[in-house]
Amino acid sequence: MCDTCHCAQDAQSGRAKKIIEVNQSLLAANNEKALANKKLFRDAGAVVINMISSPGAGKTTLLEHTIDRLAGEFTIGVIEGDIETERDAERIRAKGVAAVQITTGGACHLDAGLIHTGMHRLMEQGEGRFDLIFIENVGNLVCPASFYLGEDLRMVLLSVPEGSDKPAKYPAAFTSSRLYVVTKTDLLPYFDFSLTEAREEALRLNPELEILELAAPKGTGMSEWLDKLRALIAGAA
Amino acid sequence: MCDTCHCAQDAQSGRAKKIIEVNQSLLAANNEKALANKKLFRDAGAVVINMISSPGAGKTTLLEHTIDRLAGEFTIGVIEGDIETERDAERIRAKGVAAVQITTGGACHLDAGLIHTGMHRLMEQGEGRFDLIFIENVGNLVCPASFYLGEDLRMVLLSVPEGSDKPAKYPAAFTSSRLYVVTKTDLLPYFDFSLTEAREEALRLNPELEILELAAPKGTGMSEWLDKLRALIAGAA
Numbered sequence: 042m043c044d045t046c047h048c049a050q051d052a053q054s055g056r057a058k059k060i061i062e063v064n065q066s067l068l069a070a071n072n073e074k075a076l077a078n079k080k081l082f083r084d085a086g087a088v089v090i091n092m093i094s095s096p097g098a099g100k101t102t103l104l105e106h107t108i109d110r111l112a113g114e115f116t117i118g119v120i121e122g123d124i125e126t127e128r129d130a131e132r133i134r135a136k137g138v139a140a141v142q143i144t145t146g147g148a149c150h151l152d153a154g155l156i157h158t159g160m161h162r163l164m165e166q167g168e169g170r171f172d173l174i175f176i177e178n179v180g181n182l183v184c185p186a187s188f189y190l191g192e193d194l195r196m197v198l199l200s201v202p203e204g205s206d207k208p209a210k211y212p213a214a215f216t217s218s219r220l221y222v223v224t225k226t227d228l229l230p231y232f233d234f235s236l237t238e239a240r241e242e243a244l245r246l247n248p249e250l251e252i253l254e255l256a257a258p259k260g261t262g263m264s265e266w267l268d269k270l271r272a273l274i275a276g277a278a
Numbered sequence: 279m280c281d282t283c284h285c286a287q288d289a290q291s292g293r294a295k296k297i298i299e300v301n302q303s304l305l306a307a308n309n310e311k312a313l314a315n316k317k318l319f320r321d322a323g324a325v326v327i328n329m330i331s332s333p334g335a336g337k338t339t340l341l342e343h344t345i346d347r348l349a350g351e352f353t354i355g356v357i358e359g360d361i362e363t364e365r366d367a368e369r370i371r372a373k374g375v376a377a378v379q380i381t382t383g384g385a386c387h388l389d390a391g392l393i394h395t396g397m398h399r400l401m402e403q404g405e406g407r408f409d410l411i412f413i414e415n416v417g418n419l420v421c422p423a424s425f426y427l428g429e430d431l432r433m434v435l436l437s438v439p440e441g442s443d444k445p446a447k448y449p450a451a452f453t454s455s456r457l458y459v460v461t462k463t464d465l466l467p468y469f470d471f472s473l474t475e476a477r478e479e480a481l482r483l484n485p486e487l488e489i490l491e492l493a494a495p496k497g498t499g500m501s502e503w504l505d506k507l508r509a510l511i512a513g514a515a
Contacts, residue, residue, distance in 0.1 A: 095334065095417070096332045096441075096444050096447065096448060097440030097444060123447050124447060124448055124449070125447055125448075125449055126443075126447050149418075149420035149421050179420070180419065180447070181386075182333050182418070183386035183416070183421070184386050184418075184420070200439065202437065202440075203332075204334045206363075206365060209362060210360050210361060210363050211333060211361055211362075211417070212361070212362055213361075213384065228439070228468065231465065
């Protein structure tokens with residue numbers, strides 16, 4: 042995480058106190074804003090999901106296929122986070138759904154303040170009411186795990202090409218999430234990826250994790266995913 | 279990057295001055311240590327390469343195949359960076375090459391201080407002389423780009439499963455590198471990945487980038503890569 046990384050550097054440089062103070066005040070300010078976001082989300086009637094993964098794990102693709110199947114049933118909104126480019130929001134808007142792009146201009150994660158602004162923009166674009174809002178975080182398996190955005194559910198995605206050894210190497214994303222989705226399972230025949238390792242390592246870190254496995258473009262595992270979303274919206278999960 | 283991310287947050291929170299000061303002093307301390315590393319690297323006779331990519335882009339796999347082909351020709355050492363686990367260094371040591379694992383304990387990147395300690399440990403393990411040292415950074419396409427470690431060459435790896443739109447989305451890794459390696463090109467038939475887009479977007483950001491494309495386990499593109507390493511060691515690149 043951004044904050045721990047400064048603390049780690051600090052252990053060598055002797056700047057501990059100052060840096061820890063700045064980090065604590067940053068995280069405290071972030072959490073305060075996240076609670077304000079939570080109220081905004083509730084007022085909009087929305088269940089909010091914060092999606093965390095490496096670049097290219099398939100977040101936007103999963104969203105596209107989810108919207109194709111649920112847009113007739115629910116009002117969906119998307120807040121897209123990227124360092125640069127408007128592309129992901131354009132992909133989502135092409136599906137006829139309200140989408141806001143936040144470009145962080147170098148920052149490695151979204152924070153609650155950026156989401157607050159993004160949520161106000163999303164409200165203007167939509168009709169002010171949403172059943173479901175997805176926040177697609179910056180592609181980064183490290184830093185986004187440290188910033189609570191006010192979401193109802195945090196999910197971590199791991200794609201088969203990344204390798205099944207990743208939960209143990211990047212633990213914070215897995216310990217702080219409630220849902221863990223293995224993506225691109227149609228590629229299992231081409232990779233040395235063990236679903237057992239991918240599951241067991243994550244559960245060792247976080248025994249409460251719910252695990253889904255899917256290949257969105259092929260439709261594999263999508264019904265379990267959509268049922269999970271329906272249950273969340275109904276307040277039953 | 280870690281530092282910009284704090285600056286970005288700050289624009290909202292009004293903590294600008296304090297945070298920018300801390301960041302500047304961190305980067306200044308890092309650069310000072312990086313210059314000390316450069317001297318250590320020279321004293322060891324080594325060309326040093328800093329490898330940056332997302333998790334699972336194939337850094338360790340490329341190293342394994344590189345060592346298989348060059349270990350008879352050159353003395354190679356590896357400094358592995360991960361948030362947790364000793365696994366990558368174990369994979370490298372299994373090839374009979376000196377390898378040191380640095381676990382950052384949460385930090386999203388390696389810094390020059392960690393490399394300084396790692397280099398001293400590597401010198402103890404090896405015979406104090408190396409032709410070539412690889413630094414495998416933490417899997418993260420964002421934060422490592424901001425920290426100079428004293429390396430001679432920085433390279434960024436992008437794997438086909440991540441998607442050819444990534445250079446524009448994660449520009450710092452591409453603007454700060456001199457070599458750009460597209461990995462897992464044997465997977466091109468299974469992905470909507472445009473080599474033209476992957477090349478042109480990166481060159482738009484950094485016209486000086488040298489680009490190689492390879493699939494290490496299949497041997498594709500390996501001779502160009504090995505020739506590049508030989509030229510670097512000979513001081514001709």
